[in-house]
Amino acid sequence: MATKVFINLPVSNLDASMRFFKGLGFSFNPQFTDEKAACMVINEHIYVMLLTNTYFLTFTRKAICDASKATEVLISLDTQSRDEVKLMVSKSQALGGHIYAEPQDHGWMYQHSFSDLDGHQWEFVYMDATQMPN
Template identity: 35%
Template sequence: MSKMIFVNLPVADVARSTAFYQAIGMMKNDSFSNEQGSAMTWSDTISFMLLNHAFYSTFTPKRIIDATTTSGMLLALGLDSRADVDAITEAAIAAGGTELHGPEDEGFMYSRAFADPDGHGFGPFWMDPVAAANGPEHMADATA
């Protein structure tokens, strides 16, 4: 079995959050979804579990933060192109998300950022394959 990651996110409204994550390109896995939560597939090895607060609370004794006012984490999403970064960000905004920052272009890397309706932050980015493999300092060698 491949290594996998399941990102558990507390959400106020499972149906609203499910619609949002579908709008940004994730697929709902009905086999692992119910009224308490939705399993949203990002890739073969990455899923987001959107859990209502009551169900999320069964996994931790800690208080659930209000992600609209407190940052608990930022999730970077690696994409294949600058256009993909723009597309997912525009889809997120259209589906009720909030843009956290506009385009940032470092030459070897391009990014934007958005929050879902519950305030969870995402940073979609594209990185030049040479920089991804060797570090941004090698970009000068590749373009010289």
């Protein structure tokens, strides 16, 4: 059974991507970070490997999707509150990210979405399962 998740994303400018995600409050594991790749820590079990496009292509035979034109992945991360969702999306926009959908408020669940500098789609979600309808 898997114990960790590593999401691999191609990026056109590794330094700019690292600045963007540091601005959102994420840290990087220096042990797995160099000029080709950066290991972004979501938590102790979830990591996002930001790989330069050239390096990413060494792991696949397929072309890299232009995430500004097509969706290849939607990454959703939970938060502790609605305010944290709003803060993360607001920060992403200030750092150069783009909002691609309006916030969704379902009462028991609140989510809002943005795309990063390469167009990868991210969603922050707050859920209160005690309020979830039957």
